[in-house]
Amino acid sequence: MTEASKPLAIALENCAKTFADGTKALEPLDFAIEAGETVVFLGPSGCGKTTTLRIIAGLEEPDAGGRVLFDGEDVTHLPIEQRNVGMVFQSYALFPNMTVAGNIGYGLRIRKTPDAAVKARVAEMLGMMQITKLADRRIDQLSGGQRQRVALARAIAVRPRALLLDEPLTALDAKLRDTLRLDIDKLLRSLGITAIYVTHDQAEAMALGDRIVVMEHGRVAQIGKPREIYQRPATRFVAEFIGTMNRLTGTTKDGVFACSAGSLPWAGAPATATEILFRPEDIRVAESGEVTGLQGTVAAAFFLGDRTRLFVEVGEARPLVIESTARRDFSHGEAVRLAIDPRGLLVL
Amino acid sequence: MRHEVRRLILLLLPAGIFFAAFFLLPMARLFFIGGSGKTGWAAYAAILTDMHYFSSLVSTLGVATATTVATLIISGIAGVFLQRHKFPGNGALVAMLTFPLAFPGVVIGFMVIMLAGRQGLIGQVTQALTGEKLVFAYTMAGLFMGYVYFSIPRTILTVMAAAEKLDPKLEEAARSLGASPWRVALDVIIPGLKPAFISAGAICFATAVGAFGTAFTLAAKINVLPMVIYTEFTLSANIAMAAALSFVLGIVTWLVLAIARTAAGSTVAAAG
């Protein structure tokens, strides 16, 4: 790869954002992104992902007292055109008055790169994004997926210090999203560039992120590797936002958790636990003859091919979700006995 | 297939009737009247050979072009600014800018005289400053000023409507690629406003070519085609010459608008 510039380390210090109309979009944020890392901002709509990204890009300034550091250097007041960061938007934002090649070469022409070098780099980008055939097309002659490839090529062509992507796949249909997600993943790894990727799709976040920053109401709820976030969520919000979470309420006494579904022996149970959380993969329908103290009735069963998703009523507010791989049918109203792996239990 | 053709003809009928009744027939009539005078068809040749007519044609097109360019530059900058920056009094300012829309040409001419005439403000200020009185109301410069003044409202509203539809993400993308504000204006904002510029410019040009009231009020040394047509028609009773001039004025304006439209590659309101 011919990427000359070395990846960038980014840090936010005490970055809050209050908009002119008084909207408090971000509480003071502090976190660091390592050089070459792909970080995903994940969170529900309106939690401040885009605002954070725009502060890093230089499209917004944090409130007084906040600082943005690029490789330790304070760039808080540096406008975006001097930061050398590539941006990719959900709406593509391609220049309609230029061809595909014109779009990709734009940043290089701004930098007064000699024509031959621009041409070579554009050709390289077209090849990398597998859109060589589209070079002379007008933008309105492209599909959504092709447009986003052009937008990626345009952002990368200038060898930016970091790549910032704001929901680049949200406007595409599911199948295209999967293909392009794989391509983006390959691209980011091969470039070794620092990348920040905003999404509210947790599957996308899990697949792409070296680390995930989960945001909630303008705050960071948790930062961690995808596996940590999934298996060791720090808060109730993270636990419920990422993946499916089952919940049982009850009381703990002498290493046994008692609830409306029955009793669950749990050696390491914290004495104060009145609520336990666990993932669908940590609960299963017990084999006949297996000893277990938990049971419920099947409220709904959906056969998904490789597994059956069961909703089991146990007298809680929400039924338990169970992914069963058993080769059998489940009928509505059937009583099932349940087994839970205590290693998957969480108390938050 | 035949059904389809019949439907198309039916749909074209209203436009066709309108076009024939208000454009084709009068224009044809005008064309023949132009050739029916004492000099016959030579009336048309006279427009090119007679310096009086030819210079008025040239100055008419000249002042219309200058008006269009100046108006587009002023309303382009002001329109984008007013659309982007909402400050207290923004609405009142926009309303004020669109004020001249309601004025007849005579009033515009009167305002130019008040500003740049013999007793005008500019004259008084320049006299106090330099000892010399600057008076240009009764010249082409005065006419140009009046035309710009009444063209701005039409153009600024079109530009503001178009500026509102510009995608701010395009500008952000250009900036992220290193474009200075100047380059953003050149590469994103102006191309984005191009259709609005062309349609507003076409109307501005056509209005400036045909405007009469302002020139009539400023009178004196101004030699533009609508004035010449008026004198030929009323004072010299040379109806054929007036018709020939009108016909050529119409054709030239139509040509300019047609060229603008092809340049735009899109539909442009061709007001005459």
Ligand SMILES: Nc1ncnc2c1ncn2[C@@H]1O[C@H](COP(=O)(O)OP(=O)(O)OP(=O)(O)O)[C@@H](O)[C@H]1O
């Ligand atoms: N220019 C602005 N002026 C005022 N409030 C704003 C502005 N931009 C964003 N906000 C508000 O700031 C909050 C955070 O917005 P932001 O766009 O960062 O959310 P997001 O996490 O990107 O959401 P989404 O997933 O819907 O894109 C929201 O409440 C939003 O309404």
Ligand SMILES: [Mg+2]
């Ligand atoms: Mg957003």
